Amino acid sequence: GQSLEQPSEVTAVEGAIVQINCTYQTSGFYGLSWYQQHDGGAPTFLSYNALDGLEETGRFSSFLSRSDSYGYLLLQELQMKDSASYFCAPGPGTDKLIFGTGTRLQVFP
Amino acid sequence: DAGITQSPRYKITETGRQVTLMCHQTWSHSYMFWYRQDLGHGLRLIYYSAAADITDKGEVPDGYVVSRSKTENFPLTLESATRSQTSVYFCASSEAGGIGSPLHFGNGTRLTVT
Numbered sequence: 001g002q003s004l005e006q007p008s009e010v011t012a013v014e015g016a017i018v019q020i021n022c023t024y025q026t027s028g029f030y031g032l033s034w035y036q037q038h039d040g041g042a043p044t045f046l047s048y049n050a051l052d053g054l055e056e057t058g059r060f061s062s063f064l065s066r067s068d069s070y071g072y073l074l075l076q077e078l079q080m081k082d083s084a085s086y087f088c089a090p091g092p093g094t095d096k097l098i099f100g101t102g103t104r105l106q107v108f109p
Numbered sequence: 110d111a112g113i114t115q116s117p118r119y120k121i122t123e124t125g126r127q128v129t130l131m132c133h134q135t136w137s138h139s140y141m142f143w144y145r146q147d148l149g150h151g152l153r154l155i156y157y158s159a160a161a162d163i164t165d166k167g168e169v170p171d172g173y174v175v176s177r178s179k180t181e182n183f184p185l186t187l188e189s190a191t192r193s194q195t196s197v198y199f200c201a202s203s204e205a206g207g208i209g210s211p212l213h214f215g216n217g218t219r220l221t222v223t
Contacts, residue, residue, distance in 0.1 A: 033211070033212075035212075041216075042199060042214035042215060042216050042217055043152065043199070043201075043212070043214050044214070045211035045212060045213075048211070087151065087152065097154070097212065098154075099144070099151050099152035099153070099154075100151050101149065101150065101151035102151050102152075
């Protein structure tokens, strides 16, 4: 079977660091993607991990541990504009990404 | 401008009517996808297409029909709309199926079935 777990909501203040965890179970695995979606908007791609370890892109970093079926998105120096929903999407195959219900991040001043 | 566009942005229809949501991309991406997004369910894959004339079911295909006669277009048809199909529908495209190749989403169509 396939399953995906993320916290439903995370809150933080501007300037802080927040980590959004993702655990997954898929029948196959090719990599873990992260997407951001602002209210009323479309999801946009943030990062992709195919191998274990940390990938850094500016203030955002994404980590993957394939042996633990676990990943996280790390957001540093939080800004108000980071308030959005964040989806991890493990890929069981080349054609199908699974998106869960996502994590709603609220950043307060 | 290059990109992926969906139309209409908003649609209200009645139960039992047929409705088609349009999706057009200008990148010549091989893969195209239809997702629906509902509160409490996140994004769920309806159908996807790996190339023109190749389509396959996703997680929630019942009640939907797709076609892909041209690479750039991937319309989604609700043959007989039901209230449970009230949702926000997102079309997406990617070069290589989404793994390692980002999905590019359209702005969505908000569909209400009354």
